[in-house]
Amino acid sequence: MKQRVISIVFPRLATDRYLRRRPVERPFVLTHFEKNVQRIYCLNERAERAGLRREMSFTDARTLCADLVSDLADPLSDHKFLNALMRWAERYCPVVSCDDANGLLLDITGAAHLFGGEEELVCDLLSRLGRAGLSARLGLADTVGAAWAVARFASETHKNYGDRQTGIVIESSDTSPALAKLPVAALRIDAKTSNTLRRLGLSTIHDLQQIPRATLSRRFGKTLLTQLDLAWGHAMEPVRQQRTELRFAARINLPEPIGLTDDVLGIAGKLMQQICKRLEAAHKGARRLRLTAQRVDSTHEVAEIGLARAMRDPERMTRLFSRAVDTMNAGFGIERVWLEAIETEPLSFTQKSHLDKKEKESAALADLISRIGNRVGFDQVQRFLPVQSHIPEKSFTVVAAAYSEPAHHWPVSNQRPLxxxxxxxxxxxxxxxxxxxxxxxxxxxxxxxxxxxxxxxxxxxxxxxxxxxxxxxxxxxxxxxxxxxxxxxxxxxxxxxxxxxxxxxxx
Structure with missing residues (x-):
């Protein structure tokens, strides 16, 4: 079966992510500091039409566009958002990976017929991205290199799927003519090699093919020929499956707004049961959880708790949210609630035995540490642990109780005082x-x-x-x-x- 690969690039990933929650009807840019100079990191379509571009000095940008709105970039949140898009894209095929900082690769070999064909799959994918407020450019071809190239450089042959979504599907027989007219930068080579080729008059891939391979190898090494072979399919380049982090979260949309503490706790308990089932399947336990309640005016109330030890008992974990939920301001009502385990640890199965009483005592102590730690801070709840040292002052240490296990055997000696x-x-x-x-x-x-x-x-x-x-x-x-x-x-x-x-x- 012929390999078929989709390459998606999000040219405005950072601004699209930001504007999905904070819409701005004016030119908008995200900035970062490079060598003590504030420069444009990403910008929306209105800012591009105003003549702004990436890496432009922010001072020059304000001069060109007086009504410019800006904020600082957050690359870490952008990376998390791209990982979320990668998990979402698994609805179309099982093999998905991130490509650079703003792209995805999908190996849809043998999966297109589930959506009625490649054209229908591409249409559905881009339509969903459009409804999510994301700008996207898509390329579908036989190789990773060809799909990557047409997604980023074949602008004049793109088909519009919406206001901000464009894509092109290249059949196997059309790979050669589609790649031939693209610039040499479409081969995923470094900027220095690309500039050198252009200065030599080799501006397109077609021009590059007219030069003997031995000449190219002597002048530019094997890297250029390797990238050329990968684009044409003369060398294999599979889409490597990228393992996504297991995410333990659940949410619920309410038919009617709620505002009572007991109602919020009841919903949190139901969501906690779902999360604990997933934690048990993954042999993990939660150490920190976050409960987010969205009010009818689209603002949020957040409650976060920590646990003295990893656990997945829904009843005990829900009770710890009582004090945090009491401080929530429901406003005119809460219409959506979601719960997420933001920190987890491995937690294996425990066998029940005659030591159940000791286990209950240990669980009760952990609950006590959790309640106190959520009020005063887990670093303030401390315990003593023995240390192997003959120096009296160094024979013990003080550590946070939530991040340590109690000592079961203290060295007892009549020679040392209590x-x-x-x-x-x-x-x-x-x-x-x-x-x-x-x-x-x-x-x-x-x-x-x-x-x-x-x-x-x-x-x-x-x-x-x-x-x-x-x-x-x-x-x-x-x-x-x-x-x-x-x-x-x-x-x-x-x-x-x-x-x-x-x-x-x-x-």
Whole structure:
């Protein structure tokens, strides 16, 4: 079966995406900064008719068009929008991929008859794009190179399918004459090679074919001949399937506007069930969800929640939206609601066992962290975790509870106290523990001491708290009933400097 490929280019992808939600009835441009100069990134048809063009200085553009409307470009949103168009184009064939930053490639081999033929498929595709407010140019040919070339350069032979949609279908027998009159830039070669060919008088592909291949190879290398063979079909170039990211979203259009919190939560629960089924099929769990409600005046209210751990339980996840939905302003009513899992993680199946009670406790703790984290921020809810270090201050770390697992085994030692604080000096000297000392305005009398335990600093790190060098730790029992952890710095010889510190207290 002969390969048939569609190439679609969206010449105004960025402005079309922007104007679909914010229509402007005047010349409009999106700008970006290039080498500290604000230039036109994309423009609408009205701006083109006013004489503006891409990469023109924005200052010059304002001089030519006084009523120009502008905004900053958002290439990341444009890329996401193109990926959404790629997923939509899978309605016509299973093999679709992005082409550059503003195009798509579709391999419709064996699929055109499902729409009544190639002409009907092209008509349906461009008509739908037109209703979506997108400008498009389409080429259909036997090869990727030929389809790409006619979509971008065969302007005089295009057939109009709407106000802003044009396309051309090239039959297999017409590939040669259709490509022959196109410029050499249609071969997908770099600008330097294209300019060199034009200076040599080779402005079209037909002119290029009159030159012996050996001459072209010596002068321009194999790249030019490879692109020529790909366009003519002498070399194979399949459309490579581009995996689309799984998108976990659901929406509903309401027959009548709603405004009650319970109604919004009820709809969110139904949408959550749909998303959780898709998450389960993909072995994933949601970590962050976004609920968007569109009011009758086309404005939006957005509620977003995070989860302490990945899950796909619709009831528990819906309850977490209660507080966020309470703050929504329904206005004159909400007519459309959609829910999306904007952050997911792998989540495998769990086998039920006698540990179900422990699992329920863990789930309850995760729900608590989720509720508090959505109010004060997940980075503010923290937990302690053990760290392998003989340095007392570095034997633990503090991390966000939502992004870590609790420690199931803490190292327990009678040699270390439960409470550790910053070293507090006491008035004492000598290598042996003092018989009595004052600490925190309390006079304490020592009745027993165990030690010493010598700890050396990490010499490869410059720790301000350990610049004193060695430490000899003692476990001290006082007459008043307090068991303290003291250390002595033997290398400090000056008599006027305290060499004893309290570093912790045993429970």
């Amino acid at each position: 409470i550790i604080f910053a070293p507090e000096p006491i008035a004492a000297h000598g290598a042996e523990p003092p018989k009595a000392f004052r600490w925190r305005n309390v006079r304490l009398k020592v009745v027993g001491a165990e030690g010493p335990e010598r700890i050396q600093p990490e010499w490869w790190l410059d720790d301000p708290d350990w610049r004193s060098g060695l430490r000899d730790y003692w476990r001290v029992q006082t007459h008043e009933g307090r068991r303290l952890w003291l250390f002595h710095t033997p290398q400090v010889a000056a008599s006027h400097i305290s060499t004893w510190f309290v570093h912790g207290e045993f429970a």
